[in-house]
Amino acid sequence: MAHARKLRILVAKPGLDGHDRGARIVARAFRDAGFEVIYTGCHQTPEQIASTAIQEDVDLIGLSILSGAHRYSFPRVLELLKENNAQDIAVIGGGIFPLEDIPMLKECGIRELFEPGARLSDIIDWVRENITPRKGAEESGASRL
Amino acid sequence: MDIIEQIVSGDVRTIARILRDIDDELPSSRSILQRLYPHTGKAHVVGFTGSPGVGKSSLVDQIAGFYRKESRTVGILAVDPTSPFTGGAILGDRIRMQRHFLDPGVFIRSLATRGQFGGLSKSTNDMVNVLDAAGKDVVLVETVGVGQDEVEIANSAHTTVLVTVPGMGDDIQAIKAGIMEIGDIFVVNKADREGSRKTVRELMNLIEIGLRRREGLDWEPQIVETEAVKGKGVDKLYETIEKHKAHLQATGSERWREVVEKRTRIQLMSALRDQALKVVLQRLDEQGTSVDELVRRIVDRESDPYTIVEQILDKGLQ
Numbered sequence: 537m538a539h540a541r542k543l544r545i546l547v548a549k550p551g552l553d554g555h556d557r558g559a560r561i562v563a564r565a566f567r568d569a570g571f572e573v574i575y576t577g578c579h580q581t582p583e584q585i586a587s588t589a590i591q592e593d594v595d596l597i598g599l600s601i602l603s604g605a606h607r608y609s610f611p612r613v614l615e616l617l618k619e620n621n622a623q624d625i626a627v628i629g630g631g632i633f634p635l636e637d638i639p640m641l642k643e644c645g646i647r648e649l650f651e652p653g654a655r656l657s658d659i660i661d662w663v664r665e666n667i668t669p670r671k672g673a674e675e676s677g678a679s680r681l
Numbered sequence: 682m683d684i685i686e687q688i689v690s691g692d693v694r695t696i697a698r699i700l701r702d703i704d705d706e707l708p709s710s711r712s713i714l715q716r717l718y719p720h721t722g723k724a725h726v727v728g729f730t731g732s733p734g735v736g737k738s739s740l741v742d743q744i745a746g747f748y749r750k751e752s753r754t755v756g757i758l759a760v761d762p763t764s765p766f767t768g769g770a771i772l773g774d775r776i777r778m779q780r781h782f783l784d785p786g787v788f789i790r791s792l793a794t795r796g797q798f799g800g801l802s803k804s805t806n807d808m809v810n811v812l813d814a815a816g817k818d819v820v821l822v823e824t825v826g827v828g829q830d831e832v833e834i835a836n837s838a839h840t841t842v843l844v845t846v847p848g849m850g851d852d853i854q855a856i857k858a859g860i861m862e863i864g865d866i867f868v869v870n871k872a873d874r875e876g877s878r879k880t881v882r883e884l885m886n887l888i889e890i891g892l893r894r895r896e897g898l899d900w901e902p903q904i905v906e907t908e909a910v911k912g913k914g915v916d917k918l919y920e921t922i923e924k925h926k927a928h929l930q931a932t933g934s935e936r937w938r939e940v941v942e943k944r945t946r947i948q949l950m951s952a953l954r955d956q957a958l959k960v961v962l963q964r965l966d967e968q969g970t971s972v973d974e975l976v977r978r979i980v981d982r983e984s985d986p987y988t989i990v991e992q993i994l995d996k997g998l999q
Contacts, residue, residue, distance in 0.1 A: 541705050542768070542795075567769035574791050577776040584782040588775065591789055593697040621694060672707045673684065673698035 541669035543571045544594040548585045549578045553603035565656040582609050586616035589625050596667050601631040611644040626667055685716045691815050700790055704804045714807055720814035725926050728838030733826025735844045736870040738777035739909035741821050745781055747919040748819055754786045756812030759823040760801055763793040800824035800831030806948050835863035836947045839940050840925045844868045847876035864902055865925050872906035900928050
């Protein structure tokens with residue numbers, strides 16, 4: 537009888553580029569997959585993204601970037617999550633970045649990266665396979681944080 | 682530290698998590714709400730409602746800024762619709778509230794209606810209680826964009842702000858029952874648009890008629906013109922919200938208590954309804970009666986909904 541836990545995802549665009557068409561399409565695809573998507577628009581700082589993710593209690597952050605600042609902003613988001621004891625929130629990335637940066641980003645803890653041409657169904661399948669909504673606050677020991 | 686102490690002391694992560702548990706109706710959240718309840722009852726709850734696109738999020742953003750100038754802490758609950766087809770949702774009210782993201786004195790939560798009608802999610806009142814217990818001085822509740830009949834916010838908020846814009850319709854719209862009756866404060870946003878004065882005049886007529894009809898109403902609903910995006914008129918709105926609060930709390934006045942009692946009654950009824958349904962369904966389940974089977978019997982005209990309900994309740998009462 538208890539409701540199934542609903543997956544919550546933050547779709548965010550760090551940095552200065554103002555092209556959020558891709559991010560919006562992914563957000564919409566997540567919605568159609570039955571997830572709750574928090575969308576915050578362009579020009580977000582890593583600090584804003586981490587703070588939003590925590591207040592909204594999301595399971596996953598999808599970062600979209602085209603500006604080339606991923607080498608700074610992606611790891612910075614992870615760092616801030618860790619500082620706030622929220623390293624359990626998974627982070628994935630999409631957009632335009634040199635393929636040779638992928639190992640570095642994955643090493644930092646970005647769980648998966650989707651390049652231009654990635655199919656929406658692949659992204660959703662990845663989320664379904666890899667991300668499960670977290671347990672309740674008491675069971676997961678939030679009280680011990 | 683105990684989870685209740687963490688929430689009461691304002692720990693952001695714990696608050697965020699418990700809000701989610703409430704939204705997902707985890708059984709554990711109920712006992713937490715029970716233990717939190719003694720800490721509630723202090724926050725001023727202000728509701729913002731109106732049609733989609735009238736500027737509710739922008740106004741909430743601006744008003745939050747005024748509270749922060751006075752170092753008062755703010756909780757924001759912003760509701761957006763859930764897709765009836767997929768159960769998914771895009772929650773975008775935060776886009777207008779970015780300047781508060783890094784302010785520890787502001788906690789923003791986006792929530793989806795999850796199939797609930799009335800402009801709020803089922804969880805909204807419980808979430809207000811959590812933010813209240815967490816020490817927020819004011820909780821701003823933004824409803825989903827509403828039409829004519831979504832008046833639940835008036836049962837959740839101490840002060841209800843109804844937002845409209847010029848040119849939304851003629852004066853016949855204004856005398857319809859429902860949503861136009863619930864505003865303690867009316868905002869005509871985007872007041873730089875043509876027809877703003879006309880909309881204000883129509884609202885004035887509406888209020889006058891309303892006052893004559895509802896005897897004993899000692900607060901005359903106020904009308905404020907704003908341009909939320911430019912911040913114009915928001916100071917006046919803020920003052921008016923504060924004035925309404927002062928009116929409710931005036932010494933010798935029973936108004937605040939009346940409002941609280943009304944809210945509490947409705948919350949009690951809704952909790953009772955939810956819990957009663959759960960108990961009944963669980964008993965049916967334990968007896969091995971499936972709801973599908975009951976539905977089949979009704980569809981095949983072997984029985985009818987009224988008899989089935991009587992039978993279920995008789996069994997439940999045994």
